[in-house]
Each structure stands twice: as structure tokens, then as C-alpha cells.
Amino acid sequence: MRHTNYIGAFIAFICLILGQPIQAQVHQLTMDNAVKLALDKNRDLQVATLETAKSAQKVQEARGYALPTVxxxxxxxxxxxxxxxxxxxxxxxxxxxxxxxxxxxxxxxxxxxxxxxxxxxQASVRSGIRVAQLDESATTEALNDVRATVVTVVKKAYLDVLITQEQLRLQQQRVARNQQALKDSRSLLAQGRASRVDTLRAFVTVENLRPTVIQLTNRIGITKTILKRTMGLDELEIIDLQDSLRYDEALFSSPGSDAFLDAVQARPEVRRLELIEKLNREQIVLQAAEKQPKxxxxxxxxxxxxxxxxxxxxxxxxxxxxxxxxxxxPIFTGFRTNSRIQQAQITRRQSETQVANLKAIVRAEVKIGLANVEEARLRIETQHQTITVAELGYRITSDRWKQGISSRLDLSDAELSLTQAKSNYLQAVYDFLTATVDLDKVLGRVK
The missing domain is CATH 2.20.200 (Outer membrane efflux proteins (OEP))
Structure with missing residues (x-):
């Protein structure tokens, strides 16, 4: 009987444990931690890494043609x-x-x-080894390009979550200001110092703001889902972002006067295309080697x-x-070798055109990226001053309205101007940060 009681108590304890909701682990994420997680778990990056391993095996295969066959x-x-x-x-x-x-x-x-x-x-063996080695180097640069893209996408997704959270906070502040205005309006109405229309207008304003709060709350969940997918985390994981959306010009290092040349030398996709061009030149040698005796x-x-x-x-x-x-x-191969040589020459000319086109694109991207950063920086400086003026205007208008000097419409306009100024500043900071992230990728500074 005693053993039966022990077993029953043990089963009850297990049921109690299983009945309790399991608290999911919360990931406290800074932007740097998010990038590290993405570099470890992002599936696109894993595929690109496997591709480099495959290209390394191709080099071993090419070298194997020079070894004896038993x-x-x-x-x-x-x-x-x-x-x-x-x-x-x-x-x-x-x-x-x-x-x-x-x-x-x-x-x-x-x-x-x-x-x-x-x-x-066998001349084709040496050319085959060089082709495989160039392909391995090009694949490594492709991996670097994927890594830079993943880092850029993760940072921008992180910033998307931050700005959505800040927009929600800004909207909640606006709701709080209008709720206070509604409370003051009701108080003034009771004193006979405000009209019923002003009170109704204040009530309608508060209620019209609530759907935006709901929308922004839902958008936070969506942006976090996108961030988790980009990092390679499971959808059920819970993340909490530790960084804030703030402007710090010291974090941005201005490129030198030779930004375009630095970008061309640093961009992995440019180096990859240049390697592919060399590979295509070697392909011509490889196909021509098929005409030589073995x-x-x-x-x-x-x-x-x-x-x-x-x-x-x-x-x-x-x-x-x-x-x-x-x-x-080889005496006669039905013109197949000549055709393959011609194909390799056409492919080489294509790669030369692609390299020239990409360099022109890089030049334009550098110019656009620098312009976007500078534009966002100027907007931040302007909007920072605008917020100070808008806050002062709202306080003055609110005091005048409480004294019956200004109308409810004047107060609504002042509150809207303050919200718009803060929203514009927030958007300018977001644009500055995303522009610097894009510019880092354009300049090849993503490590």
C-alpha cells in the first residue's frame, strides 16, 4: 500500500509539471549578437559554405587526373x-x-x-587544375558576398523592428497627450469653460488613435518574424532587442577620396567576376589543349x-x-573542339562586359550611398531643432487652451505638429542608420 501511494504521488507530481506552461527562453539580442547568430544559422549562408566545400573537392578531382589509374x-x-x-x-x-x-x-x-x-x-590536366582552383577562389568570393548580404539584411531587419517599436512608443505618447487633453476638456466642460463639441472632438481623437496602436503592435510581431527568419531562428523563439534607435555620427566613418577604387577592390562580387573572367580565359586554354596529343x-x-x-x-x-x-x-572530332573553343571565347567576352558593367554599378552605388547618408544626416539636424520648437509650441498652446485663450483646434494642430516632428526625426535616424548599413556593403566594409 505504501508503494502504491508513492507511485501515485510521483505520477501526480509529473502531471503537475507537465501541466505547467513551459517558459520559452528569451534571446536578449544586440545587433552584433543578431549578426553572429545569422552567420552561424542562416540557411543561405550554410548553402554557400557547402558550395565552397564542393569546389574544393573539384580541385582534388582535377589533380586526380594527373595521378595513375589502377x-x-x-x-x-x-x-x-x-x-x-x-x-x-x-x-x-x-x-x-x-x-x-x-x-x-x-x-x-x-x-x-x-x-x-x-x-x-596531357596539357588539359594542368589547365583543368587551374580552372578548378580559379573556380574555388570564385566560390569563396561568392560566399563572402552572401555573408555581406546576410549581415546587411539582418542589420536592416533589426532596425525595422527598432523603428516599429519607436513608432509604437511615439503613438502611445500621442494617445497619452490626447487622453490628458480629453481629461482637461471634461474638467473645463464641468466648469463651463469649454464646449461639449471640444470634449467630443477630444474623445473622437483618442479613439481614432487606437487602431494605429493595434496596427503597430501587430507590425512589431511581423518585423520580429522576418528578423528571426533571416537569422535562421525558429519561429517559436522569443527575442528581445537591446539596442535603441539613436543617432551617433561618430559611429559612421566617412570614406576617403578614393571611395570608388576602395569599393572595387573590396567588393567580393567584383573580385568574383574578375576571377570568373580569368577562369573563362583558362577555359579557352583547356579546350585548345584537347587538340594536343596525349x-x-x-x-x-x-x-x-x-x-x-x-x-x-x-x-x-x-x-x-x-x-x-x-x-x-586527335585527328578529326567533327569540329566539336573548335566549337567549344569558340564558346569559351564568347563566354570570356561576356565576363569582361559583366565586370565593366558591375564597376559602373559600383560607382553609381557609392555616389548614391554617400548622398543618402548626407541627406539623412542633414534631416536629423533639422528635425532635432524642429522637435524643440514643436514641444515649446505645444506647451504654450496647451496653457493658452486651459486659460480659454486658444481653441481646441489650435491645441490639436500643435499636438499634431509635435507628433509629426518626432516622427520625422525618428524616420531620419532610421534612414541614416539604414543608409550607413547599405553604404558599408557598397564599400565592401562588411567583414
């Missing part, structure tokens, strides 16, 4: 009708123009051997035996072997 073979044959050999008829008393047939060999035939082939001269050393060791039974211990296993040189000289 192949073993074994064969068993059962002759339903034994092999036939032909001899001159004179051997068996027939006329000279007749042939005699003899069935020779055993019913069971066994054959085994080892073949070795070592390339001695020299290989070959060898064979072989043993065979035949018998009419399976008494393997009585079998004779004579061994034959040879070594030699094999030359393969």
Missing part, C-alpha cells in the same frame, strides 16, 4: 559450346584449300588482371586458366604482362 578486373565464363580453332586441312589429311576445326579449352574459363595507366603528357604509360598483369571442372587446386595459372607507351593524337 583498375582490377575478374571474369568467369562458362562455355556451353567450347571455343573453335581453325587449322589448315593438310594437318589432318585434308586438301590445302580446306580448313579443319577443333574445339579447344575447358568449359570453365577464369581471367583476372590489373591494369595501370599513368599520364605522362602520352601515357600503360601496363597490364594478367592471369587466366581453363578447365572442365571446379577443382581450382589443379588449375594452371599462367601469368602474362606488358608495359608500354600509348599515344592518342
Amino acid at each position: 583498375a582490377g578486373s575478374a571474369q568467369y565464363l562458362y562455355y556451353i559450346n567450347k571455343q573453335v580453332s581453325f587449322l589448315p586441312g593438310s594437318f589432318v589429311g585434308l586438301s590445302d584449300n580446306q580448313l579443319a576445326t577443333f574445339r579447344v579449352g575447358g568449359s570453365n574459363a577464369l581471367l583476372g588482371g590489373v591494369t595501370v595507366s599513368q599520364p605522362l603528357f 602520352l601515357s604509360a600503360i601496363g597490364l598483369v594478367q592471369s587466366q586458366s581453363q578447365a572442365n571442372n571446379f577443382q581450382l587446386g589443379d588449375y594452371k595459372w599462367p601469368v602474362s604482362s606488358f608495359v608500354g607507351l600509348q599515344v592518342n593524337v
Whole structure:
């Protein structure tokens, strides 16, 4: 009975534990931590990393063509009708123009051997290795490009969450100001110093602001979902952002006078295209090498035996072997090699055009990126002063309204101007931060 009570108590305890809601772990994320998580968990980056591993194996494969090839073979044959050999008829008393047939060999035939082939001269092997190495380097630059893109996207997604949170906070402040105005209006109405219309207008203003609060609250969840997906986190994970949306010009390092040249040298996609151009040049050499002769050393060791039974211990296993040189000289391939050379030359010209086009795009992106940063910085300075003036105007208008000097409409206009000034400043800070993130990618400064 005592054991039964213990078991019942244990089961009840387990049920109690299982019945409690499991508290999900909250990730306290700074922007730097978000970037580190993304570099570790982002699936696009994982795919690009695997691609670099595959290109490294291609280099090993290309080098393998310069190594000897060793192949073993074994064969068993059962002759339903034994092999036939032909001899001159004179051997068996027939006329000279007749042939005699003899069935020779055993019913069971066994054959085994080892073949070795070592390339001695094959120009395509060296070119193939260089092509594989260039492809590996280009794939590494593609990985760097994906990494820079992931870092940029994560930072911008992080900023999207921050600005949405700040917009919600700004809207909640606006609701609080209008709720206070509604409270003051009701108080003044009770004193006979405000009209019922002003009170109704204040009530309607407060209620019209509530849907925006709901919308922004929902948008925070959406932007966090996008951020988690970009970082590679599960949808059920809970994140709490620790950074704030603030303006600090010291965080932005202005590029030098040769920003375009620095960007061209630092951008991984530019380096990748330049490597692809070199790869395409080497492809021409590789295809041309197919016209050259190929020299290989070959060898064979072989043993065979035949018998009419399976008494393997009585079998004779004579061994034959040879070594030699094999030359393969292409004479006519149906113009396939020439066609492949022409294709490689066209591809090289395409890559040259792509490199020139990308450099022109980089030049434009640098110019646009610098202009966006400067524009956002000027807007921040202007809006910072505007907020100070708007706050002073709202306080003066609020005091005048309480004294019955200003109308409710004047107070609404002052409150709207204050909200707009804060919203414009918030948007300018967001635009400045996103512009610096974009500019870092444009200049190739994302590490």
C-alpha cells in the first residue's frame, strides 16, 4: 500500500509539471549578437559554405587526373559450346584449300588482371587544375558576398523592428497627450469653460488613435518574424532587442577620396567576376589543349586458366604482362573542339562586359550611398531643432487652451505638429542608420 501511494504521488507530481506552461527562453539580442547568430544559422549562408566545400573537392578531382589509374578486373565464363580453332586441312589429311576445326579449352574459363595507366603528357590536366582552383577562389568570393548580404539584411531587419517599436512608443505618447487633453476638456466642460463639441472632438481623437496602436503592435510581431527568419531562428523563439534607435555620427566613418577604387577592390562580387573572367580565359586554354596529343604509360598483369571442372587446386595459372607507351593524337572530332573553343571565347567576352558593367554599378552605388547618408544626416539636424520648437509650441498652446485663450483646434494642430516632428526625426535616424548599413556593403566594409 505504501508503494502504491508513492507511485501515485510521483505520477501526480509529473502531471503537475507537465501541466505547467513551459517558459520559452528569451534571446536578449544586440545587433552584433543578431549578426553572429545569422552567420552561424542562416540557411543561405550554410548553402554557400557547402558550395565552397564542393569546389574544393573539384580541385582534388582535377589533380586526380594527373595521378595513375589502377583498375582490377575478374571474369568467369562458362562455355556451353567450347571455343573453335581453325587449322589448315593438310594437318589432318585434308586438301590445302580446306580448313579443319577443333574445339579447344575447358568449359570453365577464369581471367583476372590489373591494369595501370599513368599520364605522362596531357596539357588539359594542368589547365583543368587551374580552372578548378580559379573556380574555388570564385566560390569563396561568392560566399563572402552572401555573408555581406546576410549581415546587411539582418542589420536592416533589426532596425525595422527598432523603428516599429519607436513608432509604437511615439503613438502611445500621442494617445497619452490626447487622453490628458480629453481629461482637461471634461474638467473645463464641468466648469463651463469649454464646449461639449471640444470634449467630443477630444474623445473622437483618442479613439481614432487606437487602431494605429493595434496596427503597430501587430507590425512589431511581423518585423520580429522576418528578423528571426533571416537569422535562421525558429519561429517559436522569443527575442528581445537591446539596442535603441539613436543617432551617433561618430559611429559612421566617412570614406576617403578614393571611395570608388576602395569599393572595387573590396567588393567580393567584383573580385568574383574578375576571377570568373580569368577562369573563362583558362577555359579557352583547356579546350585548345584537347587538340594536343596525349602520352601515357600503360601496363597490364594478367592471369587466366581453363578447365572442365571446379577443382581450382589443379588449375594452371599462367601469368602474362606488358608495359608500354600509348599515344592518342586527335585527328578529326567533327569540329566539336573548335566549337567549344569558340564558346569559351564568347563566354570570356561576356565576363569582361559583366565586370565593366558591375564597376559602373559600383560607382553609381557609392555616389548614391554617400548622398543618402548626407541627406539623412542633414534631416536629423533639422528635425532635432524642429522637435524643440514643436514641444515649446505645444506647451504654450496647451496653457493658452486651459486659460480659454486658444481653441481646441489650435491645441490639436500643435499636438499634431509635435507628433509629426518626432516622427520625422525618428524616420531620419532610421534612414541614416539604414543608409550607413547599405553604404558599408557598397564599400565592401562588411567583414
